[in-house]
Amino acid sequence: MTTTADSLRREILERVSEFHALQWPTRGEFVPGVTPVPVSGRVFDATDVQTLVDSSLDFWLTAGRFADEFEKDFAAKMGVRNALLVNSGSSANLLAIAALTSPKLGKKRLQPGDEVITVAAGFPTTVNPIVQHGLVPVFLDVSLPTYNIDVSRLEEALSDRTRAIMIAHTLGNPFDLRTITEFARKHNLWLIEDTCDAVGATFDGKPVGSFGDIATVSFYPAHHMTMGEGGAVLTQSPALKKLLESFRDWGRDCWCAPGKDDTCAKRFGWQLGSLPDGYDHKYTYSHLGYNLKVSDMQAAVGVSQLKKLDRFIDTRRENFHYLRQQLAGLEEFLILPEATPGSEPSWFGFPITVRQKSALRRTEITRQLESRKIGTRLLFAGNLLRQPAYAGVKHRVVGSLDVTDQIMHDTFWVGVYPGLNRPMLDYVASTIRSCVLGELSSASLAGPSAPNHACDHKLRVA
Numbered sequence: 001m002t003t004t005a006d007s008l009r010r011e012i013l014e015r016v017s018e019f020h021a022l023q024w025p026t027r028g029e030f031v032p033g034v035t036p037v038p039v040s041g042r043v044f045d046a047t048d049v050q051t052l053v054d055s056s057l058d059f060w061l062t063a064g065r066f067a068d069e070f071e072k073d074f075a076a077k078m079g080v081r082n083a084l085l086v087n088s089g090s091s092a093n094l095l096a097i098a099a100l101t102s103p104k105l106g107k108k109r110l111q112p113g114d115e116v117i118t119v120a121a122g123f124p125t126t127v128n129p130i131v132q133h134g135l136v137p138v139f140l141d142v143s144l145p146t147y148n149i150d151v152s153r154l155e156e157a158l159s160d161r162t163r164a165i166m167i168a169h170t171l172g173n174p175f176d177l178r179t180i181t182e183f184a185r186k187h188n189l190w191l192i193e194d195t196c197d198a199v200g201a202t203f204d205g206k207p208v209g210s211f212g213d214i215a216t217v218s219f220y221p222a223h224h225m226t227m228g229e230g231g232a233v234l235t236q237s238p239a240l241k242k243l244l245e246s247f248r249d250w251g252r253d254c255w256c257a258p259g260k261d262d263t264c265a266k267r268f269g270w271q272l273g274s275l276p277d278g279y280d281h282k283y284t285y286s287h288l289g290y291n292l293k294v295s296d297m298q299a300a301v302g303v304s305q306l307k308k309l310d311r312f313i314d315t316r317r318e319n320f321h322y323l324r325q326q327l328a329g330l331e332e333f334l335i336l337p338e339a340t341p342g343s344e345p346s347w348f349g350f351p352i353t354v355r356q357k358s359a360l361r362r363t364e365i366t367r368q369l370e371s372r373k374i375g376t377r378l379l380f381a382g383n384l385l386r387q388p389a390y391a392g393v394k395h396r397v398v399g400s401l402d403v404t405d406q407i408m409h410d411t412f413w414v415g416v417y418p419g420l421n422r423p424m425l426d427y428v429a430s431t432i433r434s435c436v437l438g439e440l441s442s443a444s445l446a447g448p449s450a451p452n453h454a455c456d457h458k459l460r461v462a
Contacts, residue, residue, distance in 0.1 A: 020045070037415070044226075044301075061297075074217075075234065087229055089217060089219070089231040090231070093128070097130060102287060104239075108190075114161055118165070126166065135164075147173060148170050151179040167193070169195055169345075172197050172201055173339060191212035192212055201346035202343065214240060216231065227305065246286060251286065252282070268280060315417075316348075316416050323350050323428065352432070377412065378413075382404075383404045
């Protein structure tokens with residue numbers, strides 16, 4: 001690259017910073033009932049946009065220098081040896097299960113009919129890959145107020161077909177990794193941590209995502225950091241890394257990086273399957289794989305966002321704890337979230353469950369919040385087995401899923417992401433409090449556009 005090109009690149013990036021300031025100026029004063037309070041959103045600065053443009057000027061359209069940098073730095077951040085970029089968190093989950101079906105794992109490979117312990121309260125793409133590979137999900141209930149798997153019935157869930165455990169850390173709150181890892185080790189089971197909502201959380205001081213054989217991460221804009229669409233698969237094992245790369249990259253046997261040839265120095269020296277001797281290793285396939293890679297432009301955004309990740313996580317924690325303090329005293333009516341013992345969550349959201357003996361229902365609260373521009377979400381799919389897509393799916397349930405059903409009926413969550421400021425959180429808390437106590441009024445809570453009516457019933461315990 002010539003000096004002229006270098007100087008022109010610098011000029012372009014300087015102008016990008018100017019563009020950012022004009023296109024996304026500092027937001028104005030928060031107006032209750034007028035300014036939206038979303039549950040999540042992208043949080044970015046001029047450096048993120050500059051890095052994206054910088055990568056586009058390379059015009060390296062597949063994974064390249066930024067992907068290499070991100071995988072190395074993110075693995076170090078998560079306390080693992082290997083991080084592989086993929087195009088989404090859902091693809092990361094698909095890849096995690098697919099890799100464990102490899103014939104190269106011998107007797108430890110997952111095969112159709114094998115069972116995987118999981119939960120039904122969560123996001124569908126934690127469970128979908130289990131079903132898509134002909135495996136049988138075995139559902140345990142969850143516990144309140146952590147919203148994570150009830151580990152008391154693990155031994156009861158075990159059968160002679162149990163081969164793996166795949167569970168998510170719900171809304172950034174780690175599940176009981178001490179009990180789960182001991183159980184997995186005792187029974188020689190694979191452990192997959194769905195860490196998509198929990199980047200930065202720790203258990204016993206160790207990062208979540210570093211306990212299991214494989215862990216998965218999402219970089220969708222709603223998550224702790226973003227690269228637009230994107231995700232990652234984490235593993236400590238060099239052998240699993242090779243399998244994950246193969247399934248990610250069309251199922252090929254070759255491990256050369258994009259744009260590289262003959263890394264093994266014997267590209268035409270292999271004989272695999274019933275292929276002719278010397279068949280090009282670059283076009284030899286040992287698995288029925290996918291194409292789940294990212295572009296270098298996505299990775300570039302990730303490189304820039306990763307430098308802010310600690311700040312993002314700290315802000316999420318601060319926002320969570322502030323909301324928790326502001327809602328204290330409502331425990332007679334609402335189940336407020338608590339961290340799993342031994343953990344430090346990296347909160348994705350603030351879950352709230354309306355107590356079953358209360359007169360007020362979840363829909364009354366969420367409608368009031370939404371009408372006042374406060375975003376709410378349910379706990380994803382609620383009970384997956386109640387969803388139409390899962391009718392007829394082969395599965396086992398251990399005990400009951402009573403708490404999972406309770407979550408489906410009574411739980412919602414509000415945001416804690418770094419785009420929320422203190423006035424927004426005050427507005428969220430005061431709206432919930434007044435709705436619960438039957439004191440909601442537009443005069444005391446909202447701006448001129450907010451509806452002037454209260455929750456239908458004062459919340460009380462029967």
